[in-house]
Amino acid sequence: MTREFPRTGNARGRSGFARRRQRARLLALSALVLAVAALLLVVRSGGSREYRVIMENAGQLVPGDLVRIGGVQAGSVRGLELTPNGQAAVTVALRRSWGRLHAGTTVTVRASGIATVTGRFVDISPGPSFRPPLSDGGTIDIDHTKSIVDIDQLLNAFDPSTRHSLSEVLDGFSTWYGGREANANASARYFPAALQSATHLFDELNRDSGTLEQFLTQTGTALHALSRNRGRLTALVSDTRSTARALGSDNRSLSAALQDLPPALREGSKAFASVRPALTDLRGLVRASDPVSRQLTPFLRDLQPVVSRAVPAFRDFRHAFDRPGQSNDLLDALRTLPSLGKLTDKAFPQAQKTLGESEPVLSFIRPYTPDLVGFARSFGSAAATYDANGHYARTVPVFDAFKFTDDPAGGTLTLKERSERGQSPYLSTGNLRRCPGASVSALGDASAPFVDNGPLANPDCDPSQVIK
DSSP states (O other): OOOOOOHHHHHHHHHHHHHHHHHHHHHHHHHHHHHHHHHHHHHHHTSEEEEEEEESOOTTOOTTOEEEETTEEEEEEEEEEEOTTSOEEEEEEEEGGGOOOBTTOEEEEEESOTTOSSOEEEEEEOOOTTSOBOOTTOEEOGGGEEOOOOHHHHHHTSOHHHHHHHHHHHHHHHHHHTTOHHHHHHHHHHHHHHHHHHHHHHHHHHHOHHHHHHHHHHHHHHHHHHHHTHHHHHHHHHHHHHHHHHHHHTHHHHHHHHHHHHHHHHHHHHHHHHHGGGHHHHHHHHHHHHHHHHHHHHHHHHHHHHHHHHHHHHHHHHHHHOOSSSSOSHHHHHHHHHHHHHHHHHHHHHHHHHHHHHHHHHHHHGGGHHHHHHHHHHHHHHTOOEETTEEOOOOOOOOOOEEEEOOTTOOEEEEOOGGGTTOOTTOOOOOOOBOTTTTSBOOTTSOSSOOOSSTTOOTTOBTTOOBO
C-alpha cells in the first residue's frame, strides 16, 4: 500500500531547503573574503617603505647597517650610490608598522660606540605629524641630513709636515704618561677650572697693558735682586717648605682660619675707623699717665701670680656665661628675658589687681589663723589612732538628753524630760558669728576672743559667742 503526500507540502519543503543552502554559501564566501583581506593587511603591514637620503658623504655606511628611530631598530640600509654632484644617496627601508615619515624629518649618521671606528648606524628623527607625509621612495634632501666626521678627515686638514710633528707629540705624550695614568686623570679633572681661571687672569692683564709693562719691569728688578741673595733665598725656601709641611699636616684648621680671616679683617677695619678719632685724646692720656704708670710696676709684679692663679676661676666663670647647649647659661637667660618681659607686662598688672582685691579677704582670714591651726592639730590628734580596721576618731556627741547628778557614790546620768532638753547652760545653738580665738575659754586679759578696732577689725563677729 502506497501513501501519497499532498504536492503543495512537498514543494514548500524543497524551497526551504534551497534557501538554507544559499544562505550557507553566502556565509562561507563572506568568511573567505575576510580571510583574504586580513592576509593582505598582514602582508602589507609586514613590508617596508623605502626613502632616499641625500648626504655629503656616506660616513662608511654599508648595506645592512641598522636604521634606528628613538634608539629602537626600525629598518636597515638597502643601498648606496653616488650622485652626479659627488654626494651620497643612501636608500633606507623602514618597516610599515612605523608609519610614514613627514616633512621636517632629519637623518644623522652616528657611531655604534668607541670600540670601533667603522660601526655606523642611521639615526632618524621623524618630523611632526601635522606636516605633509613623504611618499614611498621619497627623498630627504641634504639640508635635513648630517654626516659623521671621522678622524681621518680631521687629519687630512694638516699638511704632511704637521702630521709628522703631531705624531711625534703623541709619542712624547705616550712616554710622558707611561705609568702615571692616575696622576694624568687627576690633572685632566682640574685642567678645565685652571684654564678658565687663567683665561680670566689674562683678560684682566690685557685690560691695562701699561700696568703690565711696569709690573714686568719691576719683576725683572726683583728677580735681579733675588739672584744677588740666592743663598738667603735658598734658606728661605727650605724654611718655607718646613712651614708648608707643618701647615699641611693641619689643613683643616688652616682652612677654617682662612675662611674666618676676611670677616675678621672687615670687622677690624670698622673698629680701627671708629677708634681713629680717639687717638688724639689717647695720646694726651698716655702722656699724662706716664709718671703714674711707673709707680704701677710693683703692683703689676705682685698682680701677676694672682692673675695666674685666677685663670681657672675665670675659665669656670666663662662657663657660667657661655656653655655649649641650650638654656644653660646667662647668655641664654638674657636672650629669654625680652620675651619674659613681654609676658610680665601683661601678667604683673593682673597680679597686682588680684592682690589688691584679695587684701580684704586676707585681712579677714589672718586673725583666724590660730583657730585653723588648732583645728588641724586637734583633728589630726583625734584621727591619728588606728587598729586592724584602720584609723578611727574619738568623738563626744552632746545631745542634752541626760542630766548629770553629782553624789558621794559617784556621778549618775538621768534621762531628761523632753521639755527640758536643749535648755542646758552648757549647750547653745546659732553661734555663727564667732570672733577669732572664740574656740578657747575667755581669758582674763581680754585677748580671747580677739576684737580689734584697727586694720584687723572684724565687724562680722560677736564677742559674746564664746565657749562657756
